Amino acid sequence: MNRFWSKRIQNIVPYTPGEQPKDRQFIKLNTNECPYSPSPKVIEAINRAAGDSLRLYPDPECVELRAAIAKREGLDINRVFCGNGSDEILAFAFQAFFDPDREVVFPKITYSFYPVYTDFFGLKRREVPMNPDFSDPIDLLCGNNGGVVLANPNAPTGIAVGLGTVEKLLNANPDVVVIVDEAYIDFGADSAVSLIGRYPNLLVVQTTSKSRALAGLRVGWAMGDAGLIDGLRCVRDSINSYTVDRLAQAGAAAAIRDEDYFQSIRRRVMDTRSWTEKSLKEKSFTVLNSQANFVFASHPNHSGKELLDGLRERGILVRWWDKPEIRNWLRISIGTDEDMEALVQALGELI
Numbered sequence: 556m557n558r559f560w561s562k563r564i565q566n567i568v569p570y571t572p573g574e575q576p577k578d579r580q581f582i583k584l585n586t587n588e589c590p591y592s593p594s595p596k597v598i599e600a601i602n603r604a605a606g607d608s609l610r611l612y613p614d615p616e617c618v619e620l621r622a623a624i625a626k627r628e629g630l631d632i633n634r635v636f637c638g639n640g641s642d643e644i645l646a647f648a649f650q651a652f653f654d655p656d657r658e659v660v661f662p663k664i665t666y667s668f669y670p671v672y673t674d675f676f677g678l679k680r681r682e683v684p685m686n687p688d689f690s691d692p693i694d695l696l697c698g699n700n701g702g703v704v705l706a707n708p709n710a711p712t713g714i715a716v717g718l719g720t721v722e723k724l725l726n727a728n729p730d731v732v733v734i735v736d737e738a739y740i741d742f743g744a745d746s747a748v749s750l751i752g753r754y755p756n757l758l759v760v761q762t763t764s765k766s767r768a769l770a771g772l773r774v775g776w777a778m779g780d781a782g783l784i785d786g787l788r789c790v791r792d793s794i795n796s797y798t799v800d801r802l803a804q805a806g807a808a809a810a811i812r813d814e815d816y817f818q819s820i821r822r823r824v825m826d827t828r829s830w831t832e833k834s835l836k837e838k839s840f841t842v843l844n845s846q847a848n849f850v851f852a853s854h855p856n857h858s859g860k861e862l863l864d865g866l867r868e869r870g871i872l873v874r875w876w877d878k879p880e881i882r883n884w885l886r887i888s889i890g891t892d893e894d895m896e897a898l899v900q901a902l903g904e905l906i
């Protein structure tokens with residue numbers, strides 16, 4: 556802290572990103588990145604874009620990228636908005652759709668950026684306790700709210716809800732925006748994109764970071780009624796009109812168009828997840844039913860911190876939170892088959 560800081564940032568506890576070690580000796584299972592390379596077509600597209608045109612600002616409306624997303628999802632292009640990672644989309648959405656006088660609600664155990672945004676933007680929040688089995692407390696998100704945020708599948712639990720449940724949430728909160736954060740939707744759950752058009756309060760947020768192996772490119776997007784998209788545009792153009800750079804727009808559009816590559820890597824991740832779940836259960840771990848590119852696991856006889864530290868000593872990074880409800884749990888990203896064999900072997904030594 557410093558005496559020149561505004562009161563707003565003096566009082567904020569910012570988000571803590573997962574560690575990105577510079578020496579690449581670790582097996583990195585701590586930030587839900589994809590263990591496979593991006594599509595070769597992405598690299599070609601970025602190389603083509605890396606030329607003289609970098610003198611010029613990028614297209615602020617990301618038309619080529621939005622057209623690729625709109626085509627894949629069967630949406631009108633005016634129902635798509637692109638940003639610099641879905642974190643930026645979420646930050647814009649909190650400012651565009653939520654007011655300080657009413658509480659924004661979300662589950663107690665979820666993506667830890669949500670409470671940071673409500674604090675930073677001066678919004679009230681209500682964090683709803685999880686069901687005992689760690690599933691989302693949907694009934695408690697229905698009612699008199701100023702807005703709803705649901706990660707589906709949830710993080711760090713990996714548990715997904717079905718579309719009927721999403722519809723229940725939309726019907727129970729007809730006068731406020733319901734943000735469905737689908738960062739992990741491509742690993743087995745059903746997307747709420749199919750509900751757009753029927754629910755004017757629905758905003759679906761997705762990203763290239765996880766299922767398209769492009770966390771380093773920073774591209775995310777929102778899909779919803781054109782009125783909501785205009786709201787996001789209004790916030791963006793009050794802060795920074797050129798949020799998605801030329802290389803990112805070109806690379807992300809190529810990624811969206813390369814459906815075959817996308818299908819092959821997400822399948823591999825899901826297959827490796829099944830093997831990992833089975834192997835951890837054989838070692839007496841409790842593993843929640845994940846529809847994401849990570850698993851959430853705990854062991855009856857060993858604390859989460861003890862396993863976290865033991866894995867680190869063995870060169871494996873995973874994620875752990877010092878929160879009472881989940882102190883005994885580890886979130887383990889799905890890596891390659893070899894990564895997960897090394898993880899299971901290391902955990903076998905530790906328990």
Ligand SMILES: *Cc1c(COP(=O)(O)O)cnc(C)c1O
Binds near residue numbers: 666773
């Ligand atoms: C990873 C993640 C994001 C952020 O994705 P970016 O597009 O990389 O900013 C958003 N929401 C959830 C739940 C995530 O896990």
